[in-house]
Amino acid sequence: MPDPVRIVGSYLSPYVRKVLVCLEQKRIAYEIDPIVPFFGDDRFTKLSPLRRIPVYQDERVTLADSSVICQYLEDLHPDPPLYPRDVVERARARWLEEVADSWMGDVFIWRLFNEVAIKPRVWGEKTDAELVERTLAVDIPLILDYLEGELPLEGWACGAFSIADVSIATFFRNAAFARFRTDATRWPRTAAFVERALASEGFRRLAPYEDLMLRTPIAEQRAALSGSGAPLTRETLGTQAPRRGVLSV
Amino acid sequence: MPDPVRIVGSYLSPYVRKVLVCLEQKRIAYEIDPIVPFFGDDRFTKLSPLRRIPVYQDERVTLADSSVICQYLEDLHPDPPLYPRDVVERARARWLEEVADSWMGDVFIWRLFNEVAIKPRVWGEKTDAELVERTLAVDIPLILDYLEGELPLEGWACGAFSIADVSIATFFRNAAFARFRTDATRWPRTAAFVERALASEGFRRLAPYEDLMLRTPIAEQRAALSGSGAPLTRETLGTQAPRRGVLSV
Numbered sequence: 452m453p454d455p456v457r458i459v460g461s462y463l464s465p466y467v468r469k470v471l472v473c474l475e476q477k478r479i480a481y482e483i484d485p486i487v488p489f490f491g492d493d494r495f496t497k498l499s500p501l502r503r504i505p506v507y508q509d510e511r512v513t514l515a516d517s518s519v520i521c522q523y524l525e526d527l528h529p530d531p532p533l534y535p536r537d538v539v540e541r542a543r544a545r546w547l548e549e550v551a552d553s554w555m556g557d558v559f560i561w562r563l564f565n566e567v568a569i570k571p572r573v574w575g576e577k578t579d580a581e582l583v584e585r586t587l588a589v590d591i592p593l594i595l596d597y598l599e600g601e602l603p604l605e606g607w608a609c610g611a612f613s614i615a616d617v618s619i620a621t622f623f624r625n626a627a628f629a630r631f632r633t634d635a636t637r638w639p640r641t642a643a644f645v646e647r648a649l650a651s652e653g654f655r656r657l658a659p660y661e662d663l664m665l666r667t668p669i670a671e672q673r674a675a676l677s678g679s680g681a682p683l684t685r686e687t688l689g690t691q692a693p694r695r696g697v698l699s700v
Numbered sequence: 701m702p703d704p705v706r707i708v709g710s711y712l713s714p715y716v717r718k719v720l721v722c723l724e725q726k727r728i729a730y731e732i733d734p735i736v737p738f739f740g741d742d743r744f745t746k747l748s749p750l751r752r753i754p755v756y757q758d759e760r761v762t763l764a765d766s767s768v769i770c771q772y773l774e775d776l777h778p779d780p781p782l783y784p785r786d787v788v789e790r791a792r793a794r795w796l797e798e799v800a801d802s803w804m805g806d807v808f809i810w811r812l813f814n815e816v817a818i819k820p821r822v823w824g825e826k827t828d829a830e831l832v833e834r835t836l837a838v839d840i841p842l843i844l845d846y847l848e849g850e851l852p853l854e855g856w857a858c859g860a861f862s863i864a865d866v867s868i869a870t871f872f873r874n875a876a877f878a879r880f881r882t883d884a885t886r887w888p889r890t891a892a893f894v895e896r897a898l899a900s901e902g903f904r905r906l907a908p909y910e911d912l913m914l915r916t917p918i919a920e921q922r923a924a925l926s927g928s929g930a931p932l933t934r935e936t937l938g939t940q941a942p943r944r945g946v947l948s949v
Contacts, residue, residue, distance in 0.1 A: 500846055501803055511788045516798045518767075523791040539760045542772040549765045554750055597749055 456481040457684055459495070460504030461672075462661045463628070465560060465621040466517040466552070467505040472617045472653035473521045477528045482684040485664070485672055518548060521614055533614045540609045547601065547608055547615035555622040558594055559631075562586040567629045573669065591631070595638045602644045612651065620648035628665060705730040708744070709753030710921075711910045711930075712877070714809060714870040715766040715801070716754040721866045721902035722770045726777045731931045734913070734921055767797060770863055782863045789858045796850065796857055796864035804871040807843055808880075811835040816878045822918065840880070844887045851889045861900065869897035877914060 456474065458481050460467035474481050486495065486504065499506045499515035506513065507520040514520050525534050535541045566583050570576040598619065602608055608615040623633070623645040635642035648654065660681050667675040677683055705723065707730050709716035723730050735744065735753065748755045748764035755762065756769040763769050774783050784790045815832050819825040847868065851857055857864040872882070872894040884891035897903065909930050916924040926932055 500799065512791055514791055514795050516795060519791060519794040519798055522794060523787065526787045526790060538772065538775045541775060542761055542763055542768060545768040545771060546763050546765060549768055550749065 455682075457484065457508040458482070459484045459486050459498065459506035459508070461485055462657065462664045462681075463625070464504050465556070465625050466503075468621045468624060468654075468657060468661075469517050469617050470505045470507065470520050470524075471657055472621070473524050473533055473614070475653035475656050476531060476533060476612075476617075477524060479524065479528060480682075482682045484684045485676055485681075518545075518552060521548075521617075525614075532611070533617070535609050535611070535613055537610075544609040544613045544615040548618040550597070551615075551618035551622060554597075555594060555619070558586060558590045559622040559626050562590060563631065564625045564629050587631070595633060595641050598641045598644075599638045602640045604640055604643070607648075608644075616644075616648050616651075617653070620645060620651075620654065624649060624654065624661070628661075706733065706757040707731070708733045708735050708747065708755035708757070710734055711906065711913045712874070713753050714805070714874050715752075717870045717873060717903075717906060717910075718766050718866050719754045719756065719769050719773075720906055721870070722773050722782055722863070724902035724905050725780060725782060725861075725866075726773060728773065728777060729931075734925055734930075734932070767794075767801060770797075770866075774863075781860070782866070784858050784860070784862055786859075793858040793862045793864040797867040799846070800864075800867035800871060803846075804843060804868070807835060807839045808871040808875050811839060812880065813874045813878050836880070840875075844882060844890050847890045847893075848887045851893045853889055853892070856897075857893075865893075865897050865900075866902070869894060869900075869903065873898060873903065873910070877910075 456479055458467065458470060458474075460470075460483070462468070462471075462483075462485060471481075471483075495506075496502055498508075498513060501515065503515055505517055505520065506515045507523070508514075512523070514523060521533070525532065535544050562582060563586050566578045566586075570578055602619075607613060608619065633642040633645055649658075660676065660679060663675055663679055664672055673683070705728055707716065707719060707723070709719075709732070711717070711720075711732075711734060720730075720732075744755075745751055747757075747762060750764065752764055754766055754769065755764045756772070757763075761772070763772060770782070774781070784793050811831060812835050815827045815835075819827055851868075856862060857868065875882075882891040882894055898907075909925065909928060912924055912928055913921055922932070
């Protein structure tokens with residue numbers, strides 16, 4: 452039997468979650484090294500030159516970008532498909548994935564989750580309350596206005612459940628960690644979409660591990676996971692003092 | 701006859717060039733609206749929510765991300781292929797594309813080209829000489845060390861000429877605009893690769909328009925192109941005062 456797929460990355464990263472949801476949907480077995488990249492040592496830099504998570508490894512390739520990994524999983528295991536068959540819909544799905552990865556990543560992660568969770572928790576720094584206020588008042592509404600124009604009243608963004616839905620929904624999970632909820636009066640399509648997507652199988656299966664991680668200090672996360680049924684690897688790359696770096700992509 | 705493909709973006713953007721090289725390689729007819737995104741008006745924001753170039757439009761879809769556009773071109777016009785047929789090589793090509801788009805984009809564009817060309821030329825600001833020195837001494841060598849380990853002595857990064865070669869080489873064209881040359885003694889594979897890639901058909905066909913743009917003030921670029929044989933569109937989105945924004949992706 453070949454070695455199973457190995458994922459390096461934290462359950463709390465939106466980009467790691469995106470890849471794990473694809474693995475779950477396609478029922479591909481995997482192990483996880485639940486590293487927080489700030490703590491990764493030089494072996495981690497070797498694996499991921501940009502110090503990003505997730506990192507994907509199998510016996511043939513190492514990849515350190517969530518979009519590249521998801522496309523590779525689709526090419527290797529086309530069934531069930533997560534990319535639309537129609538060429539135009541497929542392009543639209545990839546475009547929505549990119550909107551999520553970069554725009555939502557910037558706003559939901561760096562201007563919200565980083566401020567209310569990572570800064571106080573990882574670095575012992577104060578939240579920039581003014582930045583968070585502007586994020587909630589201006590930046591997030593711009594994204595929600597955009598999504599409201601793209602998402603359907605029912606069903607999924609590009610026909611069947613696809614990479615677009617996974618990529619968008621994963622950021623709302625981190626937004627929820629930061630106690631953000633979409634106003635269903637102002638953005639009814641988006642609010643209903645988020646609820647539907649986060650209730651889908653892949654997201655639902657991962658949620659208990661995420662909740663466990665949220666309650667556990669970083670240094671104890673590995674030990675907590677080992678008693679939880681999570682698919683852990685034997686080694687960890689996260690052994691050094693924390694080091695500033697890119698969270699994930 | 702359907703409307704031709706329309707590209708919004710400057711010949712001097714590495715990401716616009718990446719898409720144009722793919723169009724040239726696949727012999728797809730296109731028109732170009734040579735906008736510098738800093739000058740784009742609100743119609744531009746509508747087309748490109750992240751205010752990035754290139755924007756691709758045909759009668760069926762509008763896309764504003766170079767990787768999504770190139771993959772769509774491949775799906776629509778698979779011949780000649782720009783993505784390897786082998787699944788693992790294809791993943792590697794996409795990974796190298798991402799390394800170029802994000803790592804080389806950050807270093808070659810924001811820490812070099814932006815400092816020596818855009819800041820003085822578009823904004824009338826001084827180059828940060830210390831930053832440029834550090835970029836040349838530290839950041840660029842790290843990238844060249846990485847590429848030296850990935851590129852072959854002869855031929856292309858992933859078998860046949862592919863999206864990986866286009867994505868990497870395009871940044872060396874901007875580096876050349878900023879008078880940077882790769883030291884062939886220290887990085888022989890990379891230096892030879894850059895020379896080969898920039899001499900390939902697509903890059904070669906675009907070079908005269910780029911050279912013309914380099915010699916022309918922004919306000920006069922459109923007029924200069926109209927007498928040059930460049931495939932121009934009828935309208936331009938770039939009519940307002942300059943506005944800070946993302947250059948391209």
